[in-house]
Amino acid sequence: MSKRIFLDGAFVDQENARVSVFDHGYLYGDGVFEGIRAYGGRIFRLDAHVDRLFASAKTVMLEIPYSKAEIIDLIREACRVNGLQDAYIRLVVSRGVGDLGLDPVKCPKPTVVIIADSITLYPDSLYRSGLKVCTSSIRRQRAEALNPQIKSLNYLNSILAKIEANQRGCQEVVMLSEEGFVAECSADNIFMVRGRKVITPAPHLGILLGITRSAVMDVARSAGYEVIETTFTRHELWNADEVFLTGTAAEIVSVVSIDERVVGDGKPGPVAADLLTGFRDLARRDGTLI
Numbered sequence: 001m002s003k004r005i006f007l008d009g010a011f012v013d014q015e016n017a018r019v020s021v022f023d024h025g026y027l028y029g030d031g032v033f034e035g036i037r038a039y040g041g042r043i044f045r046l047d048a049h050v051d052r053l054f055a056s057a058k059t060v061m062l063e064i065p066y067s068k069a070e071i072i073d074l075i076r077e078a079c080r081v082n083g084l085q086d087a088y089i090r091l092v093v094s095r096g097v098g099d100l101g102l103d104p105v106k107c108p109k110p111t112v113v114i115i116a117d118s119i120t121l122y123p124d125s126l127y128r129s130g131l132k133v134c135t136s137s138i139r140r141q142r143a144e145a146l147n148p149q150i151k152s153l154n155y156l157n158s159i160l161a162k163i164e165a166n167q168r169g170c171q172e173v174v175m176l177s178e179e180g181f182v183a184e185c186s187a188d189n190i191f192m193v194r195g196r197k198v199i200t201p202a203p204h205l206g207i208l209l210g211i212t213r214s215a216v217m218d219v220a221r222s223a224g225y226e227v228i229e230t231t232f233t234r235h236e237l238w239n240a241d242e243v244f245l246t247g248t249a250a251e252i253v254s255v256v257s258i259d260e261r262v263v264g265d266g267k268p269g270p271v272a273a274d275l276l277t278g279f280r281d282l283a284r285r286d287g288t289l290i
């Protein structure tokens, strides 16, 4: 069935949802986006996603032509007009149409797109068997070059890493900071478990501050785990009891092999399973009603 897409002020059929080739989102990857999920009629941490979108936009001096409250209403409407209770929502604000030069000043009107689609879930087998991952030779770029906290349309840093993962038969890829500390994955945050400690790279390492990361930290604290944000190397990761990844699409998924080192006993661990149960529980009762 044809989806209704929000594009520049109106909902249109997907066949008519077209953006100009002169849009700087297309020409330069100049823009910001969010990937958001709805569970059983509730949009998960919608305020946090919209806050992050506006923060990304502010840093790149892109003025979103709607208020936060209006964006929230439009996202809810995008779910309603497409009859979705469980959804993956992609919200994109690009610099808009300009000339062939990269100067954003020449782009007077940002393009706003909201796509609400049914969610393609990862196969259950992935959660049962766990992921094999490797470290990328591509480093996360330093904040002074392009701050990874900006969720921008420039994903080539992650895509170059993902290509390496594909070439090596891995489902995700660990990316290090410029100094060689564990930072995050191409489209997921990373955690390790040691006893009752749930440990994740600190924000200063140059990571996207994932909404799932933050929710998982909340779930872990309420379940009595000690949550630590710190700096660590691959040595600690290889020798952790458990490693798992978090992201809007993946939720929480265990890693069982990193750079050919088996993690723990080589099976998805109990802490990740415990946190996934807590996370799904939270997602089903907490969230903005569609």
Ligand code: PXG
Pocket: 035, 158, 184, 185, 186, 187, 188, 189, 208, 209, 210, 211, 212, 213, 246, 247, 248, 249, 250
């Ligand atoms: N780090 C990076 C670099 C990401 O791109 C996350 C962490 C997890 O953040 P959230 O807020 O989702 O917990 C992301 C997530 C997709 C998709 O379709 C997801 C992301 C980017 C592109 C596509 O799953 N980002």
